[in-house]
Amino acid sequence: MAEIIWGLATSHVPSIGAAMDYGKTEDAYWKPLFEGYAPAREWMAEHRPDVAVIIYNDHANAIDLDVVPTFAIGTGERFEVADEGWGRRQVPPVIGHPPLSEHLITRLVDDEFDITMLHDLDVDHGLTVPLSVYCPQPGASWPCRVVPLLVNVIQYPQPTAARCLKLGEALGRAIRSFPRDIKVAVFGTGGMSHQLAGARAGLINTRFDRMFLEKIETDPTSLAALSREQYVDQAGSEGIELIMWLVMRGALGDGLTRIHDTYHVPASNTAAALALFAVTDSGTPSAPMRSTLRR
Amino acid sequence: MAEIIWGLATSHVPSIGAAMDYGKTEDAYWKPLFEGYAPAREWMAEHRPDVAVIIYNDHANAIDLDVVPTFAIGTGERFEVADEGWGRRQVPPVIGHPPLSEHLITRLVDDEFDITMLHDLDVDHGLTVPLSVYCPQPGASWPCRVVPLLVNVIQYPQPTAARCLKLGEALGRAIRSFPRDIKVAVFGTGGMSHQLAGARAGLINTRFDRMFLEKIETDPTSLAALSREQYVDQAGSEGIELIMWLVMRGALGDGLTRIHDTYHVPASNTAAALALFAVTDSGTPSAPMRSTLRR
Amino acid sequence: MATPAAAEPGGSSSRDAPRARDTYVFDIAEGRRGAAINRLCASFKDEHNRRDFLSDEEAYCGRFDLTDEQRRAILDRDWVGMLDLGASIFYTFKLAQVDKRSMQYLGGVFTGMTEEEFGSLMVSGGRRFG
Amino acid sequence: MATPAAAEPGGSSSRDAPRARDTYVFDIAEGRRGAAINRLCASFKDEHNRRDFLSDEEAYCGRFDLTDEQRRAILDRDWVGMLDLGASIFYTFKLAQVDKRSMQYLGGVFTGMTEEEFGSLMVSGGRRFG
Ligand SMILES: [Fe+3]
Ligand SMILES: [Fe+3]
Known part of the structure; x- marks a missing residue:
């Protein structure tokens, strides 16, 4: 049976990818963020999954603007890197895992999640930047296959945070029932607080972000109880992306250990964070390395 | 508040529309079917809704084959009649009700149904044939606005019958909470038993159909307990469309009266039926007229 | 995979049996x-x-x-x-x-009949299984 | 409609205040x-x-x-x-x-600042509300 080995929560800001693509990670602006990533990257490099299930949102790129699925899963053998309006990122194409996609869709639909199947999908920065956060130097190919799980966070009404946590719990069951001995990592992407447009543009809510970074481990249920209006109000109109972390968190289950986290303002107009959790109830427990969260 | 006044279950076979469009309803082949419709049509003509919520499926026409939503709702002001490969049906365009679409989507998403929004949608025979069954001579425009609700019945895994009944129950709550005094009819379309392809092509299962026609009124829960494999096995690979009747049935609630029904084999390769139910718990009870079901 | 019928080949007793899968x-x-x-x-x-x-x-x-x-x-x-x-x-x-082929024509192809035979069979109540 | 902030106009005390809605x-x-x-x-x-x-x-x-x-x-x-x-x-x-405009440029437009002002504000921790 498949095993979930770790979960990664990470911002997916395009400029984080651009900083890596254009060799700016040592610049004063970017250095603190990438230094914060380092311990997590080392740990992940020693714990390679066969497949990453990446929960993200498309940003007006691959999905036609007339079609807005609440939850969707890509089924393809391969996902091309999207041209988002400024050329494609020079990163490898993303290789899928059709049997796992099909298994997850069937289990989730049977479990009363109304998944949209996407049989042809380009992937944008929402998915490729987290892959780069995990693996900064992929070479010719990413070190794992990917199943993309998309969440509508852009158009109201977004799914509730509670629904996202439940989807994650069902996703965890679905992954663990996949009858192959593979190791799976789950990525929850987006956030933290940010708002791109309007008079509140530039909003950063460090207090909310710190609370969220803490409770995503210890008390996800309290985060699932927040309304979409509270997310928008507290974390900004784009900070509502944080509901995608809850899908990841739900999939991990209760036996988890925080390996590392980091928090930095800004990446472009966004508060950027990373939090890495090892799953300890179905493998050997991993000791946490260090946390920058409560320093 | 909006009121659900009746629910109609009806097959949506293209050739039923063609029989009306080409004046063949008096031909020996078609006459029994249209005679069976007559009493329901008379009753519906005296009980005009402002809006019809039509649960149907697209048949490889309006929705790209790479996008398969489990449940979707059209939000548009207008839905053009699709060209399904042999020219458009010469019937009026379908006029939407955007505020009701938006209300239903928001309520259903809040109620943990993962609806896909479709902002630009052509409607195929799955929706227009039921409109013609309701109103054979629309003239320049249909007598009501329409909110289309689409269900994936074509690609495995279809939603379970149980999920469809639950969606219907939530849909009923959502309609009744719409803060305008409008009358709403709910259409459940598709079926009855039929299989278009394979060595079992031409399958008709009258025993299953009669059971379903009876229990859709008296015991929908037992129909919701059937697996998709049982639907395909018993009612044929396309007979699984019957799960869409359960959405309609769920929306009506428990206070309902059967006004009329009819059953006829064949319409093209399909067992065709109609069943009309008045909602009696939020209006004046309507006496049933006659049933052809148990003759 | 999904239905038991799906995996079974069509009728196999006759050389004329359609190649079509049951379902x-x-x-x-x-x-x-x-x-x-x-x-x-x-x-x-x-x-x-x-x-x-x-x-x-x-x-x-x-x-x-x-x-x-x-x-x-x-x-x-x-x-x-x-x-x-x-x-x-x-x-x-x-x-x-x-x-300009009808669904009855296709039904005939899938079941080893002419369009007319298949259409008549539908009019007489369709095909029963099980 | 969805958020209280959505319906409110942006800051209105100054002629220079951006016309942008809060959210x-x-x-x-x-x-x-x-x-x-x-x-x-x-x-x-x-x-x-x-x-x-x-x-x-x-x-x-x-x-x-x-x-x-x-x-x-x-x-x-x-x-x-x-x-x-x-x-x-x-x-x-x-x-x-x-x-070739950046998100910082747009942020400036929405808030009545230059791109540089907006960028500096982000580097200094962003803008706090509430
Ligand atoms: Fe994003
Ligand atoms: Fe159909």
């Missing part, structure tokens, strides 16, 4: 396998494409990423073959309509 | 209103379209079903106006990128 389950893997056929058939929603196809079928097939087998099945109107190669009846029916 | 809620009705702008911006996913636009903006706008106001807002790069006319920032940002 096709159009699942995700089938959809991937048959995508090019389905895409070609879906294009017939445009009148213009229907005309292009009829005026040069081979060239039209060249626009799609068909395997040789799939192209052959389309050009030969091998209706069972198309389904066996992953197509869905809702798409291939559009090709049948371009040919 | 845009991109709901279904907004999406319908702004569809033509969003569709135009979405087309910039194709390199070819980006070049066409830059070579003749007026003609390019003619390909889309824009209102006069929407066309004006696009040609004038009225970034607040586009959002007020129903566009979503995820689409209009593609237009900004065609102009």
Whole structure:
């Protein structure tokens, strides 16, 4: 049976990818963020999954603007890197895992999640930047296959945070029932607080972000109880992306250990964070390395 | 508040529309079917809704084959009649009700149904044939606005019958909470038993159909307990469309009266039926007229 | 996979028995396998494409990423073959309509009957199984 | 509608205050209103379209079903106006990128600052509300 080995929560800001693509990670602006990533990257490099299930949102790129699925899963053998309006990122194409996609869709639909199947999908920065956060130097190919799980966070009404946590719990069951001995990592992407447009543009809510970074481990249920209006109000109109972390968190289950986290303002107009959790109830427990969260 | 006044279950076979469009309803082949419709049509003509919520499926026409939503709702002001490969049906365009679409989507998403929004949608025979069954001579425009609700019945895994009944129950709550005094009819379309392809092509299962026609009124829960494999096995690979009747049935609630029904084999390769139910718990009870079901 | 019937071959006692499977389950893997056929058939929603196809079928097939087998099945109107190669009846029916073929004609093909035989069988109540 | 902030106009005590609403809620009705702008911006996913636009903006706008106001807002790069006319920032940002404008530049526009001021404010920890 498949095993979930770790979960990664990470911002997916395009400029984080651009900083890596254009060799700016040592610049004063970017250095603190990438230094914060380092311990997590080392740990992940020693714990390679066969497949990453990446929960993200498309940003007006691959999905036609007339079609807005609440939850969707890509089924393809391969996902091309999207041209988002400024050329494609020079990163490898993303290789899928059709049997796992099909298994997850069937289990989730049977479990009363109304998944949209996407049989042809380009992937944008929402998915490729987290892959780069995990693996900064992929070479010719990413070190794992990917199943993309998309969440509508852009158009109201977004799914509730509670629904996202439940989807994650069902996703965890679905992954663990996949009858192959593979190791799976789950990525929850987006956030933290940010708002791109309007008079509140530039909003950063460090207090909310710190609370969220803490409770995503210890008390996800309290985060699932927040309304979409509270997310928008507290974390900004784009900070509502944080509901995608809850899908990841739900999939991990209760036996988890925080390996590392980091928090930095800004990446472009966004508060950027990373939090890495090892799953300890179905493998050997991993000791946490260090946390920058409560320093 | 909006009121659900009746629910109609009806097959949506293209050739039923063609029989009306080409004046063949008096031909020996078609006459029994249209005679069976007559009493329901008379009753519906005296009980005009402002809006019809039509649960149907697209048949490889309006929705790209790479996008398969489990449940979707059209939000548009207008839905053009699709060209399904042999020219458009010469019937009026379908006029939407955007505020009701938006209300239903928001309520259903809040109620943990993962609806896909479709902002630009052509409607195929799955929706227009039921409109013609309701109103054979629309003239320049249909007598009501329409909110289309689409269900994936074509690609495995279809939603379970149980999920469809639950969606219907939530849909009923959502309609009744719409803060305008409008009358709403709910259409459940598709079926009855039929299989278009394979060595079992031409399958008709009258025993299953009669059971379903009876229990859709008296015991929908037992129909919701059937697996998709049982639907395909018993009612044929396309007979699984019957799960869409359960959405309609769920929306009506428990206070309902059967006004009329009819059953006829064949319409093209399909067992065709109609069943009309008045909602009696939020209006004046309507006496049933006659049933052809148990003759 | 999904239904027991799906995996079983059609009637096998006779040489004339149709090759069609009892019941096709159009699942995700089938959809991937048959995508090019389905895409070609879906294009017939445009009148213009229907005309292009009829005026040069081979060239039209060249626009799609068909395997040789799939192209052959389309050009030969091998209706069972198309389904066996992953197509869905809702798409291939559009090709049948371009040919002005009815669903009764296809039903006959799938079951080893003429269109008339199949149509009469439907009028007499259809085919019972189980 | 969805958030209390959504309906409130931006700061109103000063003549220089941006016209931008505090928070845009991109709901279904907004999406319908702004569809033509969003569709135009979405087309910039194709390199070819980006070049066409830059070579003749007026003609390019003619390909889309824009209102006069929407066309004006696009040609004038009225970034607040586009959002007020129903566009979503995820689409209009593609237009900004065609102009080689950054998200910090847009942030400045929305808040009545220069790009540099806005960028510095972000580096110093961003803007706090509530
Ligand atoms: Fe994002
Ligand atoms: Fe149908």
